[in-house]
Amino acid sequence: MAPRQKPFDVERFFQALADRTRLRLLNLMGGQEICVCYFVEILGQPQPKISRHLAYLRNAGIVSARREGKWMHYRIVMPSNTGAARVLQGILAWLKEEKSMQADRARLTRACCAPKKFVTLQGAPSPALAGMEPASTSR
Protein backbone atom coordinates (compact mmCIF):
# COMPACT_ATOMS: atom_id res chain seq x y z
CA MET A 1 0.00 0.00 0.00
CA ALA A 2 1.21 3.45 -0.86
CA PRO A 3 1.42 5.66 2.25
CA ARG A 4 -1.66 7.54 1.03
CA GLN A 5 -0.25 11.04 0.94
CA LYS A 6 -2.53 13.06 3.17
CA PRO A 7 -4.52 15.75 1.38
CA PHE A 8 -3.03 19.21 1.47
CA ASP A 9 -4.42 21.16 4.43
CA VAL A 10 -5.30 24.56 2.99
CA GLU A 11 -6.51 26.03 6.26
CA ARG A 12 -3.32 25.09 8.04
CA PHE A 13 -1.33 26.49 5.14
CA PHE A 14 -2.89 29.92 5.42
CA GLN A 15 -2.87 29.84 9.21
CA ALA A 16 0.87 29.34 9.00
CA LEU A 17 1.16 32.47 6.87
CA ALA A 18 -1.03 34.56 9.16
CA ASP A 19 1.75 35.73 11.44
CA ARG A 20 4.31 38.41 10.80
CA THR A 21 7.13 36.58 12.51
CA ARG A 22 6.58 33.50 10.38
CA LEU A 23 6.42 35.59 7.21
CA ARG A 24 9.72 37.17 8.17
CA LEU A 25 11.23 33.74 8.66
CA LEU A 26 9.97 32.56 5.29
CA ASN A 27 11.24 35.69 3.64
CA LEU A 28 14.71 35.10 5.08
CA MET A 29 14.69 31.53 3.84
CA GLY A 30 13.34 32.25 0.36
CA GLY A 31 15.65 30.02 -1.62
CA GLN A 32 18.38 29.29 0.86
CA GLU A 33 18.83 27.13 3.88
CA ILE A 34 19.40 29.08 7.07
CA CYS A 35 20.62 28.34 10.56
CA VAL A 36 18.35 29.17 13.50
CA CYS A 37 20.95 31.39 15.11
CA TYR A 38 20.67 33.82 12.18
CA PHE A 39 16.94 34.09 12.64
CA VAL A 40 17.41 34.91 16.30
CA GLU A 41 20.10 37.48 15.55
CA ILE A 42 18.30 39.17 12.69
CA LEU A 43 14.76 39.24 14.02
CA GLY A 44 16.11 40.23 17.43
CA GLN A 45 13.52 38.16 19.20
CA PRO A 46 13.77 35.55 21.95
CA GLN A 47 15.06 32.20 20.74
CA PRO A 48 12.12 30.17 22.13
CA LYS A 49 9.75 32.34 20.17
CA ILE A 50 11.67 31.79 16.94
CA SER A 51 11.82 28.11 17.64
CA ARG A 52 8.10 27.86 18.27
CA HIS A 53 7.29 29.57 15.00
CA LEU A 54 9.69 27.35 13.11
CA ALA A 55 7.98 24.35 14.68
CA TYR A 56 4.65 25.70 13.52
CA LEU A 57 5.92 26.07 9.96
CA ARG A 58 7.36 22.56 10.16
CA ASN A 59 4.06 21.08 11.30
CA ALA A 60 2.30 22.90 8.49
CA GLY A 61 4.70 21.21 6.06
CA ILE A 62 6.07 24.49 4.74
CA VAL A 63 9.64 24.10 5.92
CA SER A 64 11.93 21.22 6.74
CA ALA A 65 14.79 21.05 9.20
CA ARG A 66 18.23 19.52 8.87
CA ARG A 67 20.58 19.01 11.76
CA GLU A 68 24.29 19.68 11.36
CA GLY A 69 26.07 19.17 14.62
CA LYS A 70 24.70 21.67 17.10
CA TRP A 71 23.03 23.68 14.40
CA MET A 72 19.65 23.33 12.83
CA HIS A 73 19.10 24.51 9.29
CA TYR A 74 15.69 25.35 7.95
CA ARG A 75 14.56 25.60 4.38
CA ILE A 76 11.32 26.05 2.55
CA VAL A 77 9.81 22.97 0.96
CA MET A 78 7.48 23.56 -1.91
CA PRO A 79 4.09 21.91 -1.38
CA SER A 80 3.44 18.91 -3.60
CA ASN A 81 0.11 20.49 -4.49
CA THR A 82 0.99 22.49 -7.58
CA GLY A 83 -1.58 25.20 -6.96
CA ALA A 84 -0.27 25.72 -3.44
CA ALA A 85 3.29 25.77 -4.74
CA ARG A 86 2.50 28.50 -7.23
CA VAL A 87 0.74 30.53 -4.56
CA LEU A 88 3.64 30.14 -2.15
CA GLN A 89 6.08 31.28 -4.84
CA GLY A 90 3.86 34.28 -5.43
CA ILE A 91 3.82 35.08 -1.74
CA LEU A 92 7.60 34.90 -1.50
CA ALA A 93 7.88 37.22 -4.49
CA TRP A 94 5.45 39.60 -2.84
CA LEU A 95 7.41 39.61 0.40
CA LYS A 96 10.55 40.52 -1.50
CA GLU A 97 8.88 43.74 -2.56
CA GLU A 98 8.04 44.84 0.97
CA LYS A 99 10.35 47.38 2.55
CA SER A 100 10.63 45.75 5.95
CA MET A 101 11.30 42.38 4.38
CA GLN A 102 14.04 43.86 2.23
CA ALA A 103 15.56 45.32 5.38
CA ASP A 104 15.58 41.86 6.97
CA ARG A 105 17.31 40.39 3.95
CA ALA A 106 19.86 43.18 3.95
CA ARG A 107 20.70 42.48 7.56
CA LEU A 108 21.03 38.81 6.75
CA THR A 109 23.47 39.59 3.99
CA ARG A 110 25.53 41.77 6.29
CA ALA A 111 25.53 39.11 8.98
CA CYS A 112 26.67 36.48 6.50
CA CYS A 113 29.49 38.61 5.18
CA ALA A 114 30.81 39.48 8.58
CA PRO A 115 29.55 36.96 11.11
CA LYS A 116 32.44 37.86 13.41
CA LYS A 117 30.82 41.17 14.18
CA PHE A 118 27.96 39.37 15.86
CA VAL A 119 28.86 37.87 19.19
CA THR A 120 26.07 35.37 18.82
CA LEU A 121 27.19 34.18 15.42
CA GLN A 122 30.79 33.21 16.17
CA GLY A 123 31.48 30.17 14.03
CA ALA A 124 27.90 29.83 12.86
CA PRO A 125 27.51 28.06 9.52
CA SER A 126 26.78 30.34 6.60
CA PRO A 127 23.49 30.03 4.78
CA ALA A 128 23.87 27.98 1.63
CA LEU A 129 21.85 28.16 -1.53
CA ALA A 130 19.48 25.28 -1.67
CA GLY A 131 17.27 24.22 -4.52
CA MET A 132 13.69 23.97 -3.35
CA GLU A 133 13.07 20.30 -3.32
CA PRO A 134 9.50 19.04 -3.62
CA ALA A 135 7.85 17.88 -0.42
CA SER A 136 9.23 14.45 0.36
CA THR A 137 8.62 11.95 3.12
CA SER A 138 10.88 13.89 5.46
CA ARG A 139 9.25 15.86 8.21
Place this chain on the structure above:
Amino acid sequence: MAPRQKPFDVERFFQALADRTRLRLLNLMGGQEICVCYFVEILGQPQPKISRHLAYLRNAGIVSARREGKWMHYRIVMPSNTGAARVLQGILAWLKEEKSMQADRARLTRACCAPKKFVTLQGAPSPALAGMEPASTSR
Protein backbone atom coordinates in the same frame (compact mmCIF):
# COMPACT_ATOMS: atom_id res chain seq x y z
CA MET B 1 -4.27 66.05 4.29
CA ALA B 2 -4.74 62.85 2.34
CA PRO B 3 -6.69 60.25 4.35
CA ARG B 4 -3.45 58.33 4.85
CA GLN B 5 -4.47 54.98 3.44
CA LYS B 6 -3.81 52.48 6.22
CA PRO B 7 -1.07 49.97 5.48
CA PHE B 8 -2.21 46.62 4.16
CA ASP B 9 -2.64 44.14 7.00
CA VAL B 10 -0.96 40.98 5.79
CA GLU B 11 -1.74 38.96 8.90
CA ARG B 12 -5.42 39.75 8.67
CA PHE B 13 -5.35 38.94 4.98
CA PHE B 14 -4.06 35.43 5.56
CA GLN B 15 -6.21 34.90 8.64
CA ALA B 16 -9.19 35.59 6.42
CA LEU B 17 -8.05 32.88 4.03
CA ALA B 18 -7.45 30.33 6.77
CA ASP B 19 -10.96 28.95 6.87
CA ARG B 20 -12.58 26.54 4.45
CA THR B 21 -15.99 28.20 4.54
CA ARG B 22 -14.47 31.55 3.63
CA LEU B 23 -12.44 30.00 0.83
CA ARG B 24 -15.62 28.43 -0.52
CA LEU B 25 -17.32 31.82 -0.43
CA LEU B 26 -14.44 33.47 -2.26
CA ASN B 27 -14.41 30.71 -4.82
CA LEU B 28 -18.10 31.23 -5.51
CA MET B 29 -17.57 34.95 -5.93
CA GLY B 30 -14.46 34.74 -8.10
CA GLY B 31 -15.34 37.40 -10.67
CA GLN B 32 -19.03 37.83 -10.08
CA GLU B 33 -21.22 39.49 -7.53
CA ILE B 34 -23.40 37.08 -5.61
CA CYS B 35 -26.41 37.31 -3.34
CA VAL B 36 -26.18 35.90 0.19
CA CYS B 37 -29.11 33.58 -0.34
CA TYR B 38 -27.10 31.66 -2.94
CA PHE B 39 -24.28 31.14 -0.49
CA VAL B 40 -26.69 29.76 2.08
CA GLU B 41 -28.34 27.48 -0.47
CA ILE B 42 -25.16 26.18 -2.04
CA LEU B 43 -23.00 25.71 1.04
CA GLY B 44 -25.97 24.26 2.88
CA GLN B 45 -24.96 25.90 6.11
CA PRO B 46 -26.84 28.06 8.61
CA GLN B 47 -27.41 31.62 7.45
CA PRO B 48 -25.87 33.27 10.54
CA LYS B 49 -22.71 31.29 9.97
CA ILE B 50 -22.46 32.43 6.36
CA SER B 51 -23.17 35.97 7.42
CA ARG B 52 -20.46 35.94 10.07
CA HIS B 53 -17.88 34.70 7.60
CA LEU B 54 -18.89 37.33 5.08
CA ALA B 55 -18.49 39.96 7.78
CA TYR B 56 -15.03 38.62 8.49
CA LEU B 57 -14.06 38.93 4.84
CA ARG B 58 -15.53 42.41 4.76
CA ASN B 59 -13.53 43.53 7.78
CA ALA B 60 -10.41 42.11 6.20
CA GLY B 61 -11.11 44.26 3.16
CA ILE B 62 -11.33 41.31 0.80
CA VAL B 63 -14.97 41.69 -0.21
CA SER B 64 -17.46 44.51 -0.38
CA ALA B 65 -21.22 44.43 0.03
CA ARG B 66 -23.95 46.16 -1.92
CA ARG B 67 -27.57 46.35 -0.85
CA GLU B 68 -30.34 45.93 -3.38
CA GLY B 69 -33.69 45.99 -1.66
CA LYS B 70 -33.86 43.05 0.68
CA TRP B 71 -30.85 41.43 -0.87
CA MET B 72 -27.18 41.86 -0.14
CA HIS B 73 -24.65 41.22 -2.88
CA TYR B 74 -21.04 40.44 -2.19
CA ARG B 75 -18.07 40.71 -4.48
CA ILE B 76 -14.34 40.39 -4.21
CA VAL B 77 -12.36 43.62 -4.14
CA MET B 78 -8.79 43.38 -5.25
CA PRO B 79 -6.38 44.75 -2.63
CA SER B 80 -4.73 48.03 -3.57
CA ASN B 81 -1.41 46.46 -2.66
CA THR B 82 -0.27 45.02 -5.97
CA GLY B 83 1.63 42.12 -4.44
CA ALA B 84 -1.42 41.12 -2.44
CA ALA B 85 -3.62 41.46 -5.50
CA ARG B 86 -1.40 39.12 -7.51
CA VAL B 87 -1.38 36.61 -4.67
CA LEU B 88 -5.15 36.75 -4.32
CA GLN B 89 -5.57 36.18 -8.05
CA GLY B 90 -3.25 33.20 -7.74
CA ILE B 91 -5.28 31.81 -4.87
CA LEU B 92 -8.53 32.15 -6.81
CA ALA B 93 -6.95 30.35 -9.75
CA TRP B 94 -5.76 27.62 -7.42
CA LEU B 95 -9.20 27.18 -5.91
CA LYS B 96 -10.68 26.75 -9.38
CA GLU B 97 -8.53 23.67 -9.80
CA GLU B 98 -9.78 21.97 -6.65
CA LYS B 99 -12.43 19.30 -7.07
CA SER B 100 -14.68 20.39 -4.22
CA MET B 101 -14.51 24.00 -5.33
CA GLN B 102 -15.48 23.02 -8.85
CA ALA B 103 -18.43 21.16 -7.40
CA ASP B 104 -19.53 24.30 -5.57
CA ARG B 105 -19.33 26.33 -8.74
CA ALA B 106 -21.28 23.72 -10.64
CA ARG B 107 -24.04 23.85 -8.07
CA LEU B 108 -24.05 27.63 -8.32
CA THR B 109 -24.47 27.42 -12.07
CA ARG B 110 -27.34 25.00 -11.73
CA ALA B 111 -29.01 27.21 -9.15
CA CYS B 112 -28.65 30.25 -11.35
CA CYS B 113 -30.12 28.52 -14.39
CA ALA B 114 -33.09 27.17 -12.53
CA PRO B 115 -33.64 29.18 -9.37
CA LYS B 116 -37.25 28.06 -9.31
CA LYS B 117 -36.17 24.58 -8.32
CA PHE B 118 -34.88 25.95 -5.03
CA VAL B 119 -37.58 26.96 -2.64
CA THR B 120 -35.21 29.34 -0.92
CA LEU B 121 -34.26 31.09 -4.13
CA GLN B 122 -37.67 32.09 -5.44
CA GLY B 123 -37.19 35.48 -7.02
CA ALA B 124 -33.63 35.84 -5.86
CA PRO B 125 -31.50 38.08 -8.05
CA SER B 126 -29.12 36.27 -10.37
CA PRO B 127 -25.42 36.72 -9.95
CA ALA B 128 -24.04 39.27 -12.38
CA LEU B 129 -20.59 39.49 -13.82
CA ALA B 130 -18.71 42.28 -12.14
CA GLY B 131 -15.34 43.68 -13.02
CA MET B 132 -13.08 43.58 -10.01
CA GLU B 133 -12.72 47.16 -9.03
CA PRO B 134 -9.68 48.24 -7.02
CA ALA B 135 -10.20 48.80 -3.32
CA SER B 136 -11.94 52.14 -2.88
CA THR B 137 -13.04 54.14 0.10
CA SER B 138 -16.16 52.03 0.46
CA ARG B 139 -16.30 49.67 3.35
Place this chain on the structure above:
DNA sequence: CTATTATATCCGTGTTGACGAATGTGTCTA
Protein backbone atom coordinates in the same frame (compact mmCIF):
# COMPACT_ATOMS: atom_id res chain seq x y z
C1' DC C 1 31.60 12.68 32.88
C1' DT C 2 30.69 17.74 33.18
C1' DA C 3 30.06 22.03 31.15
C1' DT C 4 28.70 24.70 27.43
C1' DT C 5 26.36 25.83 23.29
C1' DA C 6 22.32 25.51 20.25
C1' DT C 7 17.79 24.52 19.96
C1' DA C 8 13.26 22.65 21.52
C1' DT C 9 9.42 22.06 24.53
C1' DC C 10 6.47 22.95 28.59
C1' DC C 11 3.50 25.96 31.59
C1' DG C 12 0.32 29.47 32.75
C1' DT C 13 -2.14 33.36 30.85
C1' DG C 14 -4.51 36.39 27.74
C1' DT C 15 -6.65 36.84 23.00
C1' DT C 16 -8.90 35.51 19.02
C1' DG C 17 -11.92 32.90 16.45
C1' DA C 18 -15.74 29.26 15.29
C1' DC C 19 -20.03 27.56 16.38
C1' DG C 20 -25.16 27.07 17.53
C1' DA C 21 -29.00 29.41 19.35
C1' DA C 22 -31.36 33.42 19.94
C1' DT C 23 -32.35 37.98 18.77
C1' DG C 24 -31.90 42.42 16.17
C1' DT C 25 -32.23 45.38 11.91
C1' DG C 26 -33.58 46.89 7.41
C1' DT C 27 -36.84 46.58 3.48
C1' DC C 28 -40.83 45.43 1.14
C1' DT C 29 -45.82 44.21 1.05
C1' DA C 30 -50.56 44.20 2.31
Place this chain on the structure above:
DNA sequence: TAGACACATTCGTCAACACGGATATAATAG
Protein backbone atom coordinates in the same frame (compact mmCIF):
# COMPACT_ATOMS: atom_id res chain seq x y z
C1' DT D 1 -48.73 49.99 10.55
C1' DA D 2 -48.17 44.94 10.98
C1' DG D 3 -46.28 41.20 9.17
C1' DA D 4 -42.94 38.69 6.34
C1' DC D 5 -38.59 38.20 4.42
C1' DA D 6 -33.41 38.66 3.97
C1' DC D 7 -29.50 39.40 6.59
C1' DA D 8 -26.76 40.85 10.58
C1' DT D 9 -25.31 40.78 15.26
C1' DT D 10 -25.01 39.14 20.06
C1' DC D 11 -24.13 35.66 23.62
C1' DG D 12 -22.01 31.79 25.84
C1' DT D 13 -18.79 28.15 25.18
C1' DC D 14 -14.90 25.76 23.55
C1' DA D 15 -10.52 25.20 21.02
C1' DA D 16 -6.32 27.15 18.99
C1' DC D 17 -2.60 30.35 19.44
C1' DA D 18 0.98 33.86 20.90
C1' DC D 19 3.80 35.11 24.47
C1' DG D 20 7.28 35.29 28.37
C1' DG D 21 9.69 32.57 31.46
C1' DA D 22 11.48 28.35 32.85
C1' DT D 23 13.22 24.10 31.72
C1' DA D 24 14.48 20.07 28.79
C1' DT D 25 17.24 17.89 25.10
C1' DA D 26 21.03 17.20 21.76
C1' DA D 27 25.74 17.70 20.35
C1' DT D 28 30.30 19.19 21.12
C1' DA D 29 34.24 20.67 24.08
C1' DG D 30 37.28 19.96 27.96
